[in-house]
Amino acid sequence: MLSAKRLIVAAALACALVSTAMPTVVLAQDATEIPPLPRPRPDRDATPADTAAPAAPTPASEAASALARTPQPVTLSAQISQNGQPIPDGLIWRVFEAMPDSTGEMPLVAKSDQGTARLDLPPGEYVVHVAYGRAQLSEPLTVAPGNNEKMIDLEAGALRLNSAVTGDIPIPATQLKFDIFTAGTEANRVLIAEGLPPNDIVTLNAGTYHIVSHFGSINAVVRADLRVEAGELTDATLFHHASEVSFKLVSEAGGEAIADVEWTVMSANGETVFTDRGAFPSTVLAEGDYSVLAKQGEQVYNREVEIVPGGSREIEVLTSVYQGG
Incomplete structure (x- = not known):
């Protein structure tokens, strides 16, 4: 059973993993028998003893050969x-x-969705791969005459992710998603899971992972390197410095929103981060300075705003004050 511990991360701390249930069915394929290699050609200079015909197989050798091809019980x-x-x-x-095989791939000979897999395999050397959620492991398997049992230590843990705005302000689950990567430099990271909702329990191999939390769909992003421990469930909360904001064009402070407005929001370096059309659009922005432009017909109204971390905020653009080309 997974033991649980609580760990809250502030913009870069936490770790863990879990499992996903799979259907139960056993699918075993008959292993294709490898044909015997051709015998070498006789040596022209060999003595009669060297070139003598091989002895006929004895009953004992035939029995041993048959046993070597007979499937044996395997429990995983x-x-x-x-x-x-x-x-x-x-x-x-x-x-x-x-x-x-000739293509460089290892042929699949058996598959099972059971917690304890019970298979029949001819004696020989194999590779067994087991997956539990997003935790997985491959190990060699030797099948010998008789009962064969193998227990694999997955060394897996569980990770449950959530995020909040600095100050413990909750974020709606519909506004959050998480990506999990392997650790390392950005160029070498491998995506493990993408677009996970908050509070999902994810099973992973023990180790360090790079977590990315997305609040909204623009630029409110927090990253953390988290450690997953075997046999443990870790809760991790990442904190965003961002705010959900909405915009409206009004003729006076607190007035009714004017309809059919084209909106553009630009960051301090002039990059356009948000566009929309309507009377009351909303989005999520990371903290910082922005320019808000509202275009109605041929007229453009603008306002400089500073976004600070916090709860939802409404930003008004006044037609009588903020305007320009």
Whole structure:
């Protein structure tokens, strides 16, 4: 079972992982028998003893050969961490031939969606791969005559992510999503999960991950490197320096919003970060200085604003004060 601990991160701290349930069914394919290699050509200078016909197979050798091709029972199970309890479900098992084929791929010989996979495989060398949520591991598997059992230590943990605005101001779940990458430099990171909603429990291999929290869809982004520990569930809360804002064009302070307005919001460096058309558009902006332009017909009205972290805010642009080309 996963033990739980609470960890709150301020713009860069936290870690963990979990599992997704999968259907249960066993699909085993008959392993294709590899044909015997051709015998070498006789040596022209060999003595009669060297070129003598091979002895006929004995009953004992035939029995041994048949046993080597007979499928043997194989039981596969996994646990979250060393000395943990076996995982009852949510596992995906795949067994591959250890030797690649002519295409360089390892042929899949068996698959199972059961917590404990029970398969029949001919004696030989294989590679077994198990996935539990987004945690996965591959290990060699040797099948010998008789019962074969293998327990895999996944060394997995669980991560549950959430975010808030600085000051513990909650963010609506519909405004949040998370991406999980492997750790390392930006050029070398690999995407593990994308667009996760808050409070989802994600199973991952133990290790460090790069987390990206998106508040809204523009520029309110927080990043953190988080450590996932085997057998533990970690709650991580990342804090955004941003605010949800709405705009309206009015003829006087507190007046009714004017309809059919084209809106443009530009950052301090002149980059356009938001455009919309309507009487009352809204978005999320990271803290900073912005220029808000409201165009109605041929007339353009503008206002300089500073966004500070906090709750929802309404920004008015006055037709009688803020205007320009």
